[in-house]
Amino acid sequence: MRLILLGPPGAGKGTQAQRIQRKYDIVQLSTGDMLRAAKAAGTAIGREAAAYMDRGDLVPDDVVIGIIAERIEAPDCRNGFILDGFPRNEAQARALDDMLAERGLKLDVVIEIAVDEAVLLDRIETRRRESPDSVRPDDTAETLRTRLEVYHEQTAPLLPYYQSKGAFHRVDGMKSIDEVTEQIDEILSEISA
Numbered sequence: 376m377r378l379i380l381l382g383p384p385g386a387g388k389g390t391q392a393q394r395i396q397r398k399y400d401i402v403q404l405s406t407g408d409m410l411r412a413a414k415a416a417g418t419a420i421g422r423e424a425a426a427y428m429d430r431g432d433l434v435p436d437d438v439v440i441g442i443i444a445e446r447i448e449a450p451d452c453r454n455g456f457i458l459d460g461f462p463r464n465e466a467q468a469r470a471l472d473d474m475l476a477e478r479g480l481k482l483d484v485v486i487e488i489a490v491d492e493a494v495l496l497d498r499i500e501t502r503r504r505e506s507p508d509s510v511r512p513d514d515t516a517e518t519l520r521t522r523l524e525v526y527h528e529q530t531a532p533l534l535p536y537y538q539s540k541g542a543f544h545r546v547d548g549m550k551s552i553d554e555v556t557e558q559i560d561e562i563l564s565e566i567s568a
């Protein structure tokens with residue numbers, strides 16, 4: 376099974392992807408996690424990506440497309456994967472279409488985790504105040520604002536893009552983590568049945 380989780384920063388894509396990964400034995404491919412690992416390891420890619428990430432901007436398309444193209448070839452992806460944080464704009468979505476077509480693979484479903492962003496920002500503010508250590512370095516008020524803007528300008532247009540292709544579902548991301556998982560589970564169990 377191959378799927379994409381879409382939604383703004385803080386919607387809970389990573390948390391849900393980890394749960395799906397365990398339940399359906401498919402791998403979570405988070406470009407954000409991969410880029411953070413590259414940055415921490417000081418690789419050439421990590422050094423190139425760092426400035427963009429620290430500002431909350433998108434890392435250049437060729438970098439992330441290259442990472443995903445290589446990653447989906449790995450043996451652990453044979454059973455399927457969950458794309459978490461990729462694609463983030465139309466160029467990446469088209470590159471993904473090509474990549475899958477070349478390998479004779481198809482996307483089973485795209486799931487949007489829909490949230491109320493004002494509530495989300497409040498949550499992050501509370502977390503920042505109450506447990507500053509749990510907040511990611513790119514969750515400063517400034518970068519978060521940039522990441523949300525980037526989401527609206529570049530990533531949100533992917534919603535109609537995938538809607539028009541079919542196999543698109545929306546879940547209510549304002550529910551509890553468990554309830555969001557249940558909504559996703561319902562969609563996935565239908566597909567895998």
Ligand code: AMP
Pocket residue numbers: 384406407408410427428429431432433434435436439459460461462463467513522
């Ligand atoms: P995330 O953990 O998905 O919020 O990603 C953290 C940061 O990594 C983003 O703010 C971007 O700078 C970068 N990043 C992650 N995925 C992508 C992507 N698909 N395209 C461009 N930049 C990305």
